Each structure stands twice: as C-alpha cells, then as structure tokens.
Amino acid sequence: MFEWFKTAKLLRENGVLGMNDRNYSVISKCNKRSLYTLVDDKVKTKRLANSICINTPKMIGIIEYQFQVKNLLEIVKGYKTFVIKPAHGSGGKGVLVIKDYDGEKFYSASGDVLSFNDVYQHISNTLSGLFSLGGKYDVALIEEAVIFSDVFKNFSYHGVPDVRVIVYKGYPAMAMMRLATKESGGRANLHQGAVGVGLDVRTGRTLNAVMHNKPITVHPDTGANLMDLKVPFWREHLIIGALAYDMTGLGYLGADIVLDKNRGPMMLEINARPGLAIQIANGRGLKTRLEEIEESYPKELSAEQRVDFVLNNGK
Amino acid sequence: MKLANLFSVRKVLSFLLVLSVVYATYSIYYKVKYWGFSLSPKQVTDIWTIDAKVSFDAMGEDVRVSLGVPADNESFKVLSEEIVAKNYDVVRDKAKNRLVMQGRKKEGKQKLYYRLNIYDDVQNNAINKNKPAKVERPLLSEEEQIQMNKLWELAKNQDGDKVQGVIAAVNQEMMEPTMSLVLPLNHTSKEFAEKIIQILAYKRIPARIARALKLEEGKKNDSLSIMLEAYVDNKWTLYDLSTAKIGLPKNWVVFQRGGVSLLDVRGGENSKVMFSVLKSVATPLKMAEHRAKANNELWGYEYSIYTLPLMEQNALKWLMIFPLAILVVVIMRNVIGVTTMGTFTPMLLAMSLVKTGFVPGLICFSVMIGLGLIMRALVARLNLLLVPRISFVVIFVILLIQVLAIIGYKLNYGIISSAIFFPIIITAWIIERASITWEEEGAMNTLKEIFYTLVTAVVTYFVISSEYVRHIMFAFNELNLVVLFIVMLLGTYTGYRLTELSRFAPLIRKGE
Ligand SMILES: Nc1ncnc2c1ncn2[C@@H]1O[C@H](COP(=O)(O)OP(=O)(O)O)[C@@H](O)[C@H]1O
Ligand SMILES: [Mg+2]
Numbered sequence A: 001m002f003e004w005f006k007t008a009k010l011l012r013e014n015g016v017l018g019m020n021d022r023n024y025s026v027i028s029k030c031n032k033r034s035l036y037t038l039v040d041d042k043v044k045t046k047r048l049a050n051s052i053c054i055n056t057p058k059m060i061g062i063i064e065y066q067f068q069v070k071n072l073l074e075i076v077k078g079y080k081t082f083v084i085k086p087a088h089g090s091g092g093k094g095v096l097v098i099k100d101y102d103g104e105k106f107y108s109a110s111g112d113v114l115s116f117n118d119v120y121q122h123i124s125n126t127l128s129g130l131f132s133l134g135g136k137y138d139v140a141l142i143e144e145a146v147i148f149s150d151v152f153k154n155f156s157y158h159g160v161p162d163v164r165v166i167v168y169k170g171y172p173a174m175a176m177m178r179l180a181t182k183e184s185g186g187r188a189n190l191h192q193g194a195v196g197v198g199l200d201v202r203t204g205r206t207l208n209a210v211m212h213n214k215p216i217t218v219h220p221d222t223g224a225n226l227m228d229l230k231v232p233f234w235r236e237h238l239i240i241g242a243l244a245y246d247m248t249g250l251g252y253l254g255a256d257i258v259l260d261k262n263r264g265p266m267m268l269e270i271n272a273r274p275g276l277a278i279q280i281a282n283g284r285g286l287k288t289r290l291e292e293i294e295e296s297y298p299k300e301l302s303a304e305q306r307v308d309f310v311l312n313n314g315k
Numbered sequence B: 001m002k003l004a005n006l007f008s009v010r011k012v013l014s015f016l017l018v019l020s021v022v023y024a025t026y027s028i029y030y031k032v033k034y035w036g037f038s039l040s041p042k043q044v045t046d047i048w049t050i051d052a053k054v055s056f057d058a059m060g061e062d063v064r065v066s067l068g069v070p071a072d073n074e075s076f077k078v079l080s081e082e083i084v085a086k087n088y089d090v091v092r093d094k095a096k097n098r099l100v101m102q103g104r105k106k107e108g109k110q111k112l113y114y115r116l117n118i119y120d121d122v123q124n125n126a127i128n129k130n131k132p133a134k135v136e137r138p139l140l141s142e143e144e145q146i147q148m149n150k151l152w153e154l155a156k157n158q159d160g161d162k163v164q165g166v167i168a169a170v171n172q173e174m175m176e177p178t179m180s181l182v183l184p185l186n187h188t189s190k191e192f193a194e195k196i197i198q199i200l201a202y203k204r205i206p207a208r209i210a211r212a213l214k215l216e217e218g219k220k221n222d223s224l225s226i227m228l229e230a231y232v233d234n235k236w237t238l239y240d241l242s243t244a245k246i247g248l249p250k251n252w253v254v255f256q257r258g259g260v261s262l263l264d265v266r267g268g269e270n271s272k273v274m275f276s277v278l279k280s281v282a283t284p285l286k287m288a289e290h291r292a293k294a295n296n297e298l299w300g301y302e303y304s305i306y307t308l309p310l311m312e313q314n315a316l317k318w319l320m321i322f323p324l325a326i327l328v329v330v331i332m333r334n335v336i337g338v339t340t341m342g343t344f345t346p347m348l349l350a351m352s353l354v355k356t357g358f359v360p361g362l363i364c365f366s367v368m369i370g371l372g373l374i375m376r377a378l379v380a381r382l383n384l385l386l387v388p389r390i391s392f393v394v395i396f397v398i399l400l401i402q403v404l405a406i407i408g409y410k411l412n413y414g415i416i417s418s419a420i421f422f423p424i425i426i427t428a429w430i431i432e433r434a435s436i437t438w439e440e441e442g443a444m445n446t447l448k449e450i451f452y453t454l455v456t457a458v459v460t461y462f463v464i465s466s467e468y469v470r471h472i473m474f475a476f477n478e479l480n481l482v483v484l485f486i487v488m489l490l491g492t493y494t495g496y497r498l499t500e501l502s503r504f505a506p507l508i509r510k511g512e
Helices: A002-013 A019-030 A033-040 A042-051 A066-075 A116-127 A150-155 A234-248 A277-282 A286-296 A303-313 B009-034 B125-129 B142-156 B162-172 B189-202 B284-294 B298-302 B310-319 B322-336 B345-356 B358-380 B386-410 B414-421 B424-464 B467-475 B479-490 B498-503
Strands: A059-063 A082-086 A096-101 A105-108 A113-115 A140-143 A162-168 A171-179 A195-199 A206-211 A252-260 A264-271 B045-059 B063-068 B076-084 B089-093 B098-103 B107-121 B207-214 B219-222 B225-232 B235-239 B252-257 B263-266 B268-282
Touching: A002 B498, A019 A252, A033 A042, A033 A234, A033 A264, A042 A059, A042 A140, A042 A234, A042 A264, A059 A066, A059 A116, A066 A116, A082 A116, A096 A116, A105 A116, A113 A116, A116 A140, A150 A171, A162 A234, A162 A286, A171 A234, A171 A277, A171 A286, A171 A303, A195 A277, A206 A277, A234 A252, A234 A264, A234 A303, A277 A286, B009 B284, B009 B479, B045 B063, B045 B263, B045 B284, B063 B107, B063 B268, B076 B284, B098 B107, B107 B284, B142 B162, B142 B189, B162 B189, B162 B225, B162 B235, B189 B207, B189 B225, B263 B268, B268 B284, B284 B298, B310 B467, B322 B345, B322 B424, B322 B467, B322 B479, B322 B498, B345 B358, B345 B414, B345 B424, B358 B386, B358 B424, B386 B414, B386 B424, B424 B467, B467 B479
Parallel strands: none
Antiparallel strands: A059 A140, A082 A096, A082 A140, A096 A105, A105 A113, A162 A171, A162 A252, A171 A195, A195 A206, A252 A264, B045 B107, B045 B268, B063 B098, B063 B263, B076 B107, B089 B098, B207 B225, B207 B252, B219 B268, B225 B235
16 A cells, blocks of 8 residues: 555656546646547548648548448549548557459458458448447548558568657647557557657657567567667658647647658547557656646747747757 | 635535535434434334233223323333224323223223334433422321331441332341331232332332333233332432332333322223233334434425335435445546446446346356357357347347246256346447457457456445445435545546556656
C-alpha cells in the first residue's frame, strides 16, 4: 500500500499523465463534445482537411448503401491501388489496403489474395457497422493508398510506420513513431507488440524506443538501429498537427501522419482521445509538457508560427 | 483565492457528500430510534400474545364482568388487542385500566376472551410517578407494636433499601413465634404481600399489590404472580416477594395494581381467569409502522418505501443494491484500472450469480461463453452480416440454455439449469464482443478482458450477495445518496489508476 503511494508520488514528480487525469483535466476541459463528430467521421475529417489544405490521401469515393457495393469496380476505375476503411473505425479495424487487383483477384497489403466476393463481404460488414464504435451503421470510405516513403523501410516489419503528434492548444507537445513488428502482425498498435519510438518534437529524432513497455535500441525483426531514426520533413509533420487544431478546435488531439513517397507527409486521421502510451515511448511524462505550453507559450500565433516556436524553443 | 476555486466541482461535490453523510447518519439514527430498524438483518422482534380466558357460571341475571388489564405502554408496547365477548357490551375504563363487559340475562357457563399482543420492553415512567395518597398508620395493640419495632430492627440489618429489608426479614423470620402477630399467617403470596404492606404502612411507606405475568413461550392456563410495589424515593418500585429483588424482571408484564381484585364478576359464580402466553417473531421492518405510530413519527413513515406493497418492496430491495454494485464497478475501472467488457456487464453478471449461486453460476457461465465462442468462430466463416450474426448468437444461447435446463433437470443437477438465470442478451453480447476482440486483438487480450470482467463481477457479487449489505442498503436507503456522491466524486478523481503504477513505472527516472 505504502509502496503504491510512493510510486504514485514519483510518477507525479515525473509529470506522468494518468488516464483519469487525461480524461478529467485535459480532454473534458479542452475538447468540446460537439467537436468529436468532426474527427470520428473520417469522411468529414478529410473534407475539412482538404478545405484548409492539409494533405490527406485522395478520396476516391464513398459507399453508403448496400446496393452500391457491387459498383466497387466502377468506383475505383483508374486507380491502381486503393484503401477501404470504415468512416467511423478506430484502431485500424476494418482497414483493407488493396495493393493491386484485376477483375477477380485483389491483393491486399498484408499479402492476402481476396476474391471479389471477399471484398464485397468486407464492405457489407463495414456498412453494417462491424468495425465502428458501438456497431452503428457506417459508410465505407475508399481512398487512394499511400505510397510509403522508403526512408523507414528498414525500421518496420511489413506494415506502415506512422507518426503520432500530440497537439495541445495548437502546439505540438510530443511525438512518436510506431513501427510494426512480426509480433504485432504488421500493425502499428503498441499493445499488440509494435515498437514505439519517442521523437524529439524539435528535431524528429529518436529519444527513446520501447516495445511492450521495455526500452530497446534495435528493431527486433529488421535489426535496424532505432536510435538512428530521423523523420524527414519534420516541420511539415508538425504543421499538419498544428493545422489540425485550427481545423477542429480540439485543444488536445493526436494527429496520425504518414509519409508519402511523392506527396510528403499526409494526415491519416485525427484522434480526440489519443492514448498515453506515447509517454512510455518518449520515456517522459506528458503533463509537464502540457503545463509548459499552457503557462508560457504565446496564445495568438498562426499554425506555422506555433510550429516554429516549438522548433526554436521547445524542450 | 479565486472565486472559481471556491466553487470547483470537486468542492461542491465534497460538500454534498458531507451533507449526504450527515443526513444519512441522522436518518439511520431516526429509523433505529423511532421505527426500530436494526442494522442486522437477523434481528427479530419478539411479539407476545397473551390470552386471558375469563370463565364463570352465570345465574340468569344481568352480568357485569370487570377485568384488570395492563395500562397503556405499561412495560411493553401494545401491538393489538382483541376481545371476544359475544353479546356483551365492552367498555374500556381507561382511568382504572379495566375492561368492563356487560351482558343481559345470561345463564350457564360463560367464556370471555381478552387477547393482547405486545412487543418491545419499555420503561414507562409516568406510571411510576403517580403520587399516592398519604398513608394512615395502622392501629396496633401494644404487643403488635413491640413486634413491629422488632421486625423493623431486623429489617435494618438486611441488605438493600427499607422495603427490601422488610421483605428479607419477613422471609427469614417466617416461623418466629415472637413476631407472629405481624407476620403472615398462611403462606399465600397475597397474604404475604398484605402483611408487608402493613409493615410498611407502619413507617408510612405507601405500598400496594401488583399482579404480573411472566412471559414464557407456551405458558398455558397460568395465573398472575403477586408482587409488591412500594413508593420509595418519589417513585413506585416493584419488589419480588421471595427474593426481594428490585424492579420488574425482563419479560414480565404488570396486569393490575392496587388492592382491587383482578377479576370482578357480578351475576356469576365460580369465576376465574387463566392466562396463556405465546411467542412469535417479526422482522423490524414489519414492526416499523407500529413503532412509528407509537412514537408519533408516522408521518415520515407513511412516505417511505416501507409502506409499499410487499412485491414493490421486494423489487426495490433488489434495486437498492444496484448503486453499490455500480460503485464497485466504478472503483474497479477508475481506481484499480481494469478494463472490463462493457461498463455494467460485470454488475449484471454479479446479479445473475446471486440468483444462480456462486459456483454453479460461474461454471455455467464459463460453459456458455466457451460454447458460444466456439459456435461464433464456426459461423464467422459464413460471413454473415453483423445484425443477423449477433442474432444468431442470441438464438444459439437461448437454445443452449434450453438444453442445459433439460439436462440439468434430468440429471437432477441444479448447476446446469442455473443457466436460465443468465440474461441472454448479456451473454450473447459478451460472446460477440469477445469474438471480435479475439479477431482484432488476439486471444491473450480477449482472455484478459473476460478475466477482468469476471473478477469485477465476482467482487461485485461478494458485495451484493451479503445479506447484511442488502439489508442495510434497503433499510437505510438514504445511504444510496452517499453512494451517489461518492460515485460523482470519483468522477473527478484524477490520480493514477492502480494498474497505471506498473504501466508507467519505466517513466520513473531514478536519481532525479
Ligand atoms: N490510404 C492509406 N494507404 C495505406 N495505408 C493506409 C491508408 N489508410 C490507412 N492505412 C493503414 O491503416 C491503418 C489504420 O488506418 P487509420 O486511418 O488510422 O484508421 P483507424 O482509425 O482505424 O486507426 C494505418 O495506420 C495505415 O497503416
Ligand atoms: Mg489510426
């Protein structure tokens, strides 16, 4: 019992943000409930992002009703690759990335070969709400697949690395990159065994890396030295994050950003309740950062000015 | 200090919590004191039924029967009275505490019944304080006076107060020929009492006879015992005639006091009165109304849930335990920090466990979830749409329950048929949710989640299955208000969850 209080005290001293604190002191104070719909619906988010020139994968179409499912081939006509995802999905559920296809066979990014019927089923499931929060009816968003930049090739096993930037009151507060591993099955979810690499918000360089909450220095599957990681176009990454604040008004958000070979950093989604694992990846508490921003960062700057402020002053 | 600080949510809630605790404390005190509620579910109230059977032979004339009965709140509270006296006019003489029954032209054997239901020992001081008239000293011959003084001399050497001394002395010297004039001649207790009254009168101490009944389960055809009541130190005090003990012993009730006879029959002969005693028990909840009435606190009682019909009360009793169960879930999730399937699934599971019994319920539930998951895995290949698929699981669970119920019945094995009590929707939903988690997050995470759900359910079960807890939450339902504010206050708890302590442990940098 006493041990617990001691640990809690140490955590507090290290500025670690707990779940209750996040929900009560951060999310419920910074994020108005009515704003959630902007980010819970990926179609909405995408339209909004496009309207203020945030780079996102191009939307190919939406399938809203069951009868439209059979038109899939017509919708994706002219696109070599595409992604089907539930507009209200989360945690990568129901995201199907098609690398290549002909009339009958579809080759997914994870290496499966699917028939048209399988894809049809997948979309039907999506519409019926299998992948969405609370099982509500959903729509399937079809967008262009990102052509991932090769810079991270050695750092990820199969799946796609993405950058998560936590933005507090418009200022990038903390960042990490998630790398898939064999164990995580190509997914970038930390609790499934993906590697979390904490990135210095000022530089986009590795601070610390963890897998299953334990510090590591090399990728378990590819053997790449994680300490060498440096995200190119770092400023652009942060600007996307800062703009996401302008666009949604969410005081506390997590922007998921991937790097496209040709088009640069692209926003995949915004999260209104980003998790706390980023602290472990960074090896430091988030609360200290949030308080710093709250107390000493200027209030009325534009997105770019805020990013530059962080790049020059941030810790 | 900022004004906003003063009115912060947490402070307001803490204040309300304190208020609710104060209110609940008062209310519990009130209910215990005026309604007789008890903190223990096992406590029962003894109800004594006293039957007085009056019988006599009527002689063809008008009949008047007068029976001494206990005064209001004599030493017990009266639950109810009943008089069976066909064709008699019954009048209650409040001042003299007598029951008067009059009949016209009666003949033959007459039987009249007086039944009294009483409960709760009480001390009625009003009766004890009635001031007696001044006592006349008895006129005594010289010889008697000498003996009297001698007796008083002896009484002084005895333990206790004057009256006790006299009783003890008389008991001791019963056979003493030198004092035969002041001692009782024959040894009936009535004569004994009268002599002592006389002895006391010599010193101007008022005293009278009291007739009391000892309440003993199954007593039949008994008569009243005679005791002595003397006015000492400005109050009437009862004395036992053989032991000289002070006060009315527990479970005794005084029927009548003073020199008048207990039963007085005009127009009849061979009259006698016999007493029978029966004991029954009632829960404090059942007695609450009477107690509230007896204490003049009926108003509050009439607007409480305890006046509702029994069925509603039972439903409420069940409902009243929910807040506590919710509190457990809130603590498990927000303070301990375990993830459960759904917010209140564990609570509903716990409720089912109460109905099925703990071990049978757990076994049955595991079997259902296990089989359900297997079935769900099998149909997963069929690629059904979501709603039909969940519906399939629901129907499957219903069929499963049916089969289990039949098997349980045939094998005479209650464990299996307890399946009936699990809410199918919950079961189906858990299966569905578990199988999705299984696909998405792997077996480990699923098992973890099921495990935590069960642990939370079990903890909740142990809280709500306790008879004590259930009784207290129902009898003192204002505690739910306290629970409400605790839950709300927990809603502002921003400390770490227990599980986070180990999760974030790597973030503690040593030496800093
Ligand atoms: N357009 C895309 N091109 C390639 N991969 C994608 C695309 N969209 C999503 N993904 C993959 O799917 C994962 C989850 O997608 P995301 O949009 O973040 O949905 P979710 O809300 O379910 O997390 C991403 O991390 C990425 O690996
Ligand atoms: Mg995502």
